Amino acid sequence: MSDLAAGGTPAVPTVPRRAPITMIGPVAWARANLFNNWWSSAITLAMIYLLVKVAVSFVSWAFINAIWVVPVSPAGVANTEACRAIAGVGACWAVITEKHRFILFGTYPYEQHWRPAIVCLLFIGLYVVSAMRRFWRWELALVWIAVLTLIGVLMWGGILGLSYVPQERWGGLPITLILATFGLAFAFPLAILVALGRRSKLPAIKALCVLYVELIRGVPLISLLFMASVMFPLFLPEGLNIDKLLRAQVAIILFAGAYLAEVVRAGLQALPRGQYEAADALGLSYWHKTGLIILPQALRLVIPPLVNTFIGFFKDTSLVLIIGIFDLLTAGKTAIIEPAWQGFGVEVYITLGVIYFVFCFAMSKYSSGLEAEFNRHRRR
Amino acid sequence: MSAAETVASSVRKGVPAITLAGVNKWFGALHVLRDVNLEVAMGERVVVCGPSGSGKSTLIRCINRLEEHQEGQIIVDGKELSNDIRSLDAIRREVGMVFQSFNLFPHLTILENCTLAPIWVRKMPKKEAEALAMEYLERVRIPEQAGKYPGQLSGGQQQRVAIARALCMKPKIMLFDEPTSALDPEMIKEVLDTMVMLAETGMTMICVTHEMGFARTVADRVVFMDRGEIVEQGVPEELFANPRTDRLKTFLSQILRGH
Ligand SMILES: Nc1ncnc2c1ncn2[C@@H]1O[C@H](COP(=O)(O)OP(=O)(O)OP(=O)(O)O)[C@@H](O)[C@H]1O
Ligand SMILES: [Mg+2]
Numbered sequence: 011m012s013d014l015a016a017g018g019t020p021a022v023p024t025v026p027r028r029a030p031i032t033m034i035g036p037v038a039w040a041r042a043n044l045f046n047n048w049w050s051s052a053i054t055l056a057m058i059y060l061l062v063k064v065a066v067s068f069v070s071w072a073f074i075n076a077i078w079v080v081p082v083s084p085a086g087v088a089n090t091e092a093c094r095a096i097a098g099v100g101a102c103w104a105v106i107t108e109k110h111r112f113i114l115f116g117t118y119p120y121e122q123h124w125r126p127a128i129v130c131l132l133f134i135g136l137y138v139v140s141a142m143r144r145f146w147r148w149e150l151a152l153v154w155i156a157v158l159t160l161i162g163v164l165m166w167g168g169i170l171g172l173s174y175v176p177q178e179r180w181g182g183l184p185i186t187l188i189l190a191t192f193g194l195a196f197a198f199p200l201a202i203l204v205a206l207g208r209r210s211k212l213p214a215i216k217a218l219c220v221l222y223v224e225l226i227r228g229v230p231l232i233s234l235l236f237m238a239s240v241m242f243p244l245f246l247p248e249g250l251n252i253d254k255l256l257r258a259q260v261a262i263i264l265f266a267g268a269y270l271a272e273v274v275r276a277g278l279q280a281l282p283r284g285q286y287e288a289a290d291a292l293g294l295s296y297w298h299k300t301g302l303i304i305l306p307q308a309l310r311l312v313i314p315p316l317v318n319t320f321i322g323f324f325k326d327t328s329l330v331l332i333i334g335i336f337d338l339l340t341a342g343k344t345a346i347i348e349p350a351w352q353g354f355g356v357e358v359y360i361t362l363g364v365i366y367f368v369f370c371f372a373m374s375k376y377s378s379g380l381e382a383e384f385n386r387h388r389r390r
Numbered sequence: 391m392s393a394a395e396t397v398a399s400s401v402r403k404g405v406p407a408i409t410l411a412g413v414n415k416w417f418g419a420l421h422v423l424r425d426v427n428l429e430v431a432m433g434e435r436v437v438v439c440g441p442s443g444s445g446k447s448t449l450i451r452c453i454n455r456l457e458e459h460q461e462g463q464i465i466v467d468g469k470e471l472s473n474d475i476r477s478l479d480a481i482r483r484e485v486g487m488v489f490q491s492f493n494l495f496p497h498l499t500i501l502e503n504c505t506l507a508p509i510w511v512r513k514m515p516k517k518e519a520e521a522l523a524m525e526y527l528e529r530v531r532i533p534e535q536a537g538k539y540p541g542q543l544s545g546g547q548q549q550r551v552a553i554a555r556a557l558c559m560k561p562k563i564m565l566f567d568e569p570t571s572a573l574d575p576e577m578i579k580e581v582l583d584t585m586v587m588l589a590e591t592g593m594t595m596i597c598v599t600h601e602m603g604f605a606r607t608v609a610d611r612v613v614f615m616d617r618g619e620i621v622e623q624g625v626p627e628e629l630f631a632n633p634r635t636d637r638l639k640t641f642l643s644q645i646l647r648g649h
């Protein structure tokens with residue numbers, strides 16, 4: 011140290027300072043990426059012009075020229091002439107105002123709509139609570155069981171003075187949430203078991219898991235749903251009739267399970283062998299090793315593809331419309347069958363899109379937060 | 391009197407900690423362990439050396455069955471290694487292992503790394519396990535790192551944590567597989583010091599290493615392996631001073647040239 015100083019190095023250390031603003035600020039960024047020569051400047055300006063034009067026409071269609079309510083005759087038939095007059099120029103949100111309860115709850119008895127409404131809120135509450143790490147304790151499983159039971163009671167009724175509503179009359183958002191929530195809640199553990207099974211030393215278990223994944227992955231979800239709704243009942247003994255929704259639910263669980271299993275397996279394979287060996291050398295049993303060392307690391311590694319699969323699968327639940335189950339999308343389509351509302355599909359589909367988007371985007375945002383938090387230990 | 395016999399009579403008496411009798415192992419067609427016979431007494435410290443690929447790692451990994459041997463007998467702490475999972479778990483509880491690449495659990499803190507096995511395998515209450523872990527972390531001289539994650543530690547510190555983690559299981563036997571060869575030179579000493587300290591407590595140790603200085607100060611016996619066989623063994627000074635086989639001579643000259 012002393013001989014370094016003698017060699018002429020300044021004894022006072024240089025004070026760290028910020029990079030100059032022209033090098034790092036947004037202005038510098040824009041200059042470097044958008045306007046670094048006349049050609050890119052021209053493209054940038056053209057794109058800005060286009061964006062503004064599209065935005066302006068969308069805003070005037072969706073908000074400025076839009077119609078929010080239309081008169082409805084005492085017989086319940088809407089007078090949509092005003093809407094038809096502005097077709098193409100302004101949106102007719104009146105279709106949503108008028109039909110939102112049908113879109114959200116389908117053919118559920120109108121005066122009982124508060125029940126599916128509470129169910130939707132319960133689902134959302136369940137998601138929010140489960141998302142908070144502070145509540146990640148085993149008691150959370152009890153909360154799930156309690157809430158799901160309550161949801162069943164609310165939907166079916168028949169006790170506590172609630173009128174009985176058969177499953178055929180359920181519809182809309184609760185159906186989508188039921189299919190997605192039960193689907194994930196069962197498919198995910200199934201996927202973990204299958205992924206572990208594929209790496210098992212026992213040939214029978216391994217073969218079974220491979221067979222399952224390959225069979226399910228090899229067919230489209232639509233045909234699985236058809237099989238569940240049409241073929242499956244043929245194999246059941248006379249008189250035993252499993253509910254259509256349940257059959258679709260099982261098909262969805264099996265389908266999602268196969269895909270998720272492959273994602274989980276990728277995580278298992280990415281772990282270095284040393285982790286397995288260290289756990290073995292400490293004398294941890296198979297389940298302790300798997301639950302405490304292997305899965306926590308493997309699942310963290312695959313959060314992005316896992317959530318990708320979750321999101322894809324949330325939207326795939328809409329395919330149940332082909333076997334006549336009244337999920338959110340089907341309810342939306344049905345809402346505009348009525349002659350008065352024919353031709354207002356765009357408004358309905360935009361609304362449905364927004365609902366799907368809110369759920370998927372929340373999942374995506376949440377997962378990126380989770381990923382950052384979970385992988386903090388990787389940073390130095 | 392052969393070198394092996396001299397050693398056997400010089401070590402502390404009692405039941406052998408580890409016995410390997412006629413052990414053979416193949417990786418496919420590759421014969422990695424050939425008729426290995428080795429007996430390690432309780433409290434004995436054995437250093438295994440030999441050229442790369444000679445089967446040193448395989449040998450010690452067979453002792454806690456990270457690798458399975460195909461022929462012969464391995465008896466650890468009076469229990470024979472077999473496919474019986476129950477007895478395997480019992481053996482692994484008594485045998486600690488330290489790896490070349492540390493293999494700490496990156497998602498757990500240093501403290502959690504150390505308490506995991508005592509809590510789940512030994513069923514120790516959490517408080518007690520943490521006190522024990524802190525005791526060992528102090529002994530390897532890094533108690534202040536307990537709350538950090540392995541990725542935040544230097545290689546030498548990580549390896550000392552790995553030693554503490556193994557010790558928290560209170561093993562009767564410790565296996566080391568080249569614990570210093572992934573480390574920068576300035577960190578080797580801190581790990582070797584820890585191991586010397588451990589040796590002074592009377593721990594039974596089998597250590598694969600090329601650190602001849604360590605072998606000289608600590609080992610009761612050095613075992614030289616080549617091509618899957620134990621070629622020579624004896625007390626370090628004698629073995630290094632008077633190698634009897636050409637293979638050991640060649641090996642020693644290479645090692646010495648390397649340092
Ligand atoms: N899992 C395995 N599958 C196939 N061959 C293996 C496996 N592990 C080791 N081998 C081979 O067995 C031989 C002995 O390996 P081992 O790791 O025991 O050698 P080593 O003496 O520890 O060498 P090094 O000093 O390089 O660590 C080597 O030829 C190696 O390539
Ligand atoms: Mg080795």
